[in-house]
Amino acid sequence: MKSYFAPASTGNFSVGFDLLGAAFAPKNGELLGDELVIEGEAAELSLRLSGRYVHQLPGDVTDNLVIKCFYAFEQKVGKTLPRLKLHLKKHLPVGSGLGSSACSIVVACYAFNDYFGKPLSDFELLQLTAVCEGGVSGAVHYDNVAPSLYGGLLLMLPESPLLCRPLPWFPHWQVVLCYPGTVLSTKAAREVMPKELSLKHSIRFANMLSRFVSALYCQDETEAFAALQDLVAEPARLPLIPELTAIRAALTAEGIGHVGISGAGPTLFAVCQNDQQAEFAAAYFRQHYEKNQDAMTHICTLATVGARVLLE
Numbered sequence: 001m002k003s004y005f006a007p008a009s010t011g012n013f014s015v016g017f018d019l020l021g022a023a024f025a026p027k028n029g030e031l032l033g034d035e036l037v038i039e040g041e042a043a044e045l046s047l048r049l050s051g052r053y054v055h056q057l058p059g060d061v062t063d064n065l066v067i068k069c070f071y072a073f074e075q076k077v078g079k080t081l082p083r084l085k086l087h088l089k090k091h092l093p094v095g096s097g098l099g100s101s102a103c104s105i106v107v108a109c110y111a112f113n114d115y116f117g118k119p120l121s122d123f124e125l126l127q128l129t130a131v132c133e134g135g136v137s138g139a140v141h142y143d144n145v146a147p148s149l150y151g152g153l154l155l156m157l158p159e160s161p162l163l164c165r166p167l168p169w170f171p172h173w174q175v176v177l178c179y180p181g182t183v184l185s186t187k188a189a190r191e192v193m194p195k196e197l198s199l200k201h202s203i204r205f206a207n208m209l210s211r212f213v214s215a216l217y218c219q220d221e222t223e224a225f226a227a228l229q230d231l232v233a234e235p236a237r238l239p240l241i242p243e244l245t246a247i248r249a250a251l252t253a254e255g256i257g258h259v260g261i262s263g264a265g266p267t268l269f270a271v272c273q274n275d276q277q278a279e280f281a282a283a284y285f286r287q288h289y290e291k292n293q294d295a296m297t298h299i300c301t302l303a304t305v306g307a308r309v310l311l312e
């Protein structure tokens with residue numbers, strides 16, 4: 001028996017639609033991500049499901065991404081593989097903006113590659129996870145699969161053979177993530193996006209992203225916060241998450257530098273500079289944004305390690 005884990009991730013990080021993504025881990029040491037156990041080999045491929053968010057998964061296990069990934073992995077490797085007895089512990093809510101589908105895809109592809117002796121390179125593994133993720137959201141985007149696979153804050157380079165590169169981070173930053181407990185499908189949240197941007201808007205978008213990246217390299221925190229503006233997705237998605245305006249006003253009034261939409265939402269994230277801000281943001285989110293028993297709020301730091309073996 002061998003167990004694998006992949007962390008939650010925030011796509012876009014506000015300023016980089018489809019181009020920035022970060023993996024996060026709760027400060028208290030809890031595991032925020034999906035776990036896949038390979039229990040052994042069997043005549044038939046099987047998948048057992050458990051975990052806090054198991055009720056949000058498709059009823060038919062053949063529709064589960066883990067099963068789809070097994071066949072996609074087998075096709076990519078190009079030979080028939082032994083069938084496995086699998087157990088997915090679904091700890092991330094589906095349609096949450098925490099990269100839930102990406103997390104299951106990454107933990108599954110990483111686990112199969114490890115179990116079968118690493119027939120795929122890291123690069124091929126990332127390509128495979130992006131294709132599987134594209135099948136869910138309707139478009140190939142790397143900003144959840146790449147951080148979940150590698151950890152860290154990453155800049156996607158989809159037109160470069162590198163595909164992505166790690167970026168510097170502010171080591172004292174804490175990110176508070178709040179999932180309200182309601183589901184918003186990535187596909188639906190992509191359908192409201194504008195089909196085109198004007199030249200003026202494209203230049204402002206490129207400017208904010210390059211300003212943020214340059215601020216990270218220079219470790220200029222004032223510039224980094226000034227550049228953390230979502231000029232692309234937020235205007236289109238705000239009607240789907242109208243609470244953002246009031247929450248941002250309340251948290252920024254306390255000196256918190258940024259509040260944005262995690263991935264396609266509805267999870268919101270707040271970037272905090274110290275414990276006091278992080279605790280204030282978490283308490284505020286719990287009181288004003290959590291909507292039901294599925295909701296959760298975590299104070300996180302950057303997860304510097306992505307997919308990994310949990311138990312040999």
Ligand SMILES: Nc1ncnc2c1ncn2[C@@H]1O[C@H](COP(=O)(O)OP(=O)(O)OP(=O)(O)O)[C@@H](O)[C@H]1O
Nearest residue numbers: 064065094095096097098099100101104185186264
């Ligand atoms: N193991 C799985 N984990 C998550 N979603 C799954 C899984 N298996 C199948 N699905 C299906 O994949 C779809 C995932 O939807 P979606 O991409 O909107 O979620 P998400 O990944 O949480 O969103 P986001 O990328 O914004 O965080 C749903 O239709 C869900 O039923």
Ligand SMILES: N[C@@H](CCO)C(=O)O
Nearest residue numbers: 011012018186263264
């Ligand atoms: N970049 C993707 C992330 C989805 O979590 C989007 O915003 O649609």
